[in-house]
Amino acid sequence: MVKYVANMHGDEAVGRELLVYLAQYLLNNYGKDERVTKLVNNTDIYLMPSMNPDGFEKSVEGNCNSKGDYSGRENANHVDLNRNFPDQFYKRTNYLQKGGSILDGRQNETVAMMTWIATEPFVLSGNLHGGAVVASYPYDSGSALPCCVESKSPDDELFKYLAHTYADNHPQMRTGNACSHDVFQGGVINGAYWYEVIGGMQDFNYARSNAFEITFELSCCKYPTASNMPKYWRLNKESLIKYLEQAHIGVKGLVRDTNGEPIEAATIIVHGINHNVSSTHRGEYWRLLLPGTYNIHAEAWGYRPSDQINVTVMSGEPSIVNFTLTQDTYDDQGKLKSNEVEEFIRPIDKYGFFHNTEFKHHNYIAMENYLKELNLNYPNITRLYSIGESVKGRQLYVMEVTENPGKHSQDKPEVKYIGNMHGDEVVGREILLLLLKYLCENFETNERVTKILKNVRLHVMPSMNPDGYEIFKEGTIYGVRGRANAKGVDLNRNFPDQYETNDV
Ligand SMILES: [Zn+2]
Structure with a gap:
């Protein structure tokens, strides 16, 4: 599953229209164009043209910058939705320990998105904004200074590649200087290096779900007049499609038990990258990876960890690695034994003895x-x-x-x-x-x-x-x-x- 979410800032309107065009393009060309047909057949594509419809209604066509009071950018409660998500680096620990909920203080739009992100097995995501032309990748927060220090995620190389996939195919973005006020090397930038965003949606996707999300800023002018829209479609069409195709890089497969039943919420661990993905209720998983050789294993509660699998990832089609996990054994009190312990102990008999017991009377x-x-x-x-x-x-x-x-x-x-x-x-x-x-x-x-x-x-x-x-x-x-x-x-x-x- 992949998604594009646009218009989170209600006055950044280009992405909103582009997603409508993208939907039309995919539908019109399905069954005719080989590439589109393959993409649609193999990918579950979700397009959300507007995450902030209230803000959009207050915005004015032709306004390149936000209004002074930020109405339009923010939702109807005057909250910037891209500062309203739980942040992995700035946790409200005290608040939560006192019985507060992670949803307290979140806007309707944020709660809806959090729920959607946490419950659907998205693999890849794009968050479409405006006001600059650049692909900005995680992390957005967690750096020591407000700007100009990178905050790298464990998948930094992968994120750079994904950001470049979009930027390199965008004739203006790849120049890095599409707008007069900004210069971005290669059209990509680490979010926190650019400027820190605390409570953003991009980092939330990575920290709280399997989805790798990148923020795409698509236009110098936030809400250009409609006459400019054909130009924006031409600039972004290849990037939008190419990015979706990246859902198929890396490793994918099924996690099942010894009866062939799917195991939900199994963890897929790639050694050397401190970020795991988990399996869906159908046992499926997708782990985006750059070409290379990796050691991968799967774990699930109640099962013994799988063996480590050495897998070579090529560019193009994903490598398929299926895992079969053996249920862990329980001792007589129903306590789970870890794999390590089990290897050293002998099996006990049905009476709880290691050495067979002769049941007899002893004079x-x-x-x-x-x-x-x-x-x-x-x-x-x-x-x-x-x-x-x-x-x-x-x-x-x-x-x-x-x-x-x-x-x-x-x-x-x-x-x-x-x-x-x-x-x-x-x-x-x-x-x-x-x-x-x-x-x-x-x-x-x-x-x-x-x-x-x-x-x-x-x-x-x-x-x-x-x-x-x-x-x-x-x-x-x-x-x-x-x-x-x-x-x-x-x-x-x-x-x-x-x-x-x-x-x-
Ligand atoms: Zn924005």
Whole structure:
């Protein structure tokens, strides 16, 4: 998609008429003239003859300069629309932080244009003005001084080429001295070098959309009499068409997922040029580039970045580079892993373990081995200790799991889990063993686990009653064998009770 927008300053009237002529010319010659037919068939052309119709109505034919009060140049609210756009270098940060909207203070015409520019996938744009004869390219703002210092965009070379495309094909513009008061080398100039424009539409296009826009000043006299218009058409006809044809330079293609579905808003990154373009809802993109060799890749949220593609751009037809992006994998909490991390970690199984887990019951010997093995494999985050012995002399093992175990930290609360107090209630015992394994295996690869182990000292006692467990038979549903300890005492009735009195 390409666009020409004219008459933003209501009293600069040449572009307004030229766009009507251009529309007529394209329509009259479509299907007859090969070049026009090709251009119209391959290009979505939008022509806006007047962006400031109110200002135009106040302007006077034959007036070469703006009126003293700028009515005509400005819109009906006396606002210069080419100073009314958000500026990338002069942001109203404080205002926006206090809850203001980026649209506050913008004129109707500006808001309509901002919306149009931001929502339609324009590739190339021309902004037609008057009062000089020159092609002025970005940036318009961002230079240190009000004039005579260039403010270069990352696509400076491309913009120069585009500006020259128009100027070189314009018999007066290319001389650089069409009007008595100005001299422009080759008929082109960096906008900020000429004079700084803050809040202009040209920079807004580049900063906020995929469109590359250049400002074309078409006549020394802003609103020449109608009798001059054939001359202006002759001067600008080739430039107007040639410029539109530049929408087809560089690289274009589609960004799709592995099912062939288009990916919207994928970013196309050209290495060495700090300005990206994005894909449309159909997955299409166009990246205007000068002839040369480039490394390009595509990225999209939720997908792994594509490989870098080395592409040679020739003049004339665009090079086609299609990207297929693979959906990024999600871990068990739905957190996106970056590509880099994923390459270093092993896949986890459906239970969240890296090493296959045998789901079985662990008697005392098996449990002891299990805990010692974990401690051996994860010495930096585990500490195995015993708080004492059972009646039968079995260790009452506790495993501390945390970053830097065994060290007190005032920032880390301590938490404990106790399992298997009743020797015949075994699920908790096994679940705690699995939890220990899960925490150890996922530390530093799983964000949530890592956060827990960095911030909590967790003490896990899989079995408080190992003696009871040993006499219990797997598969038992009813019965009390194994519930108590080796002396037949229910440990969960053996603690001092806060309501206990000596009388009872
Ligand atoms: Zn203007």
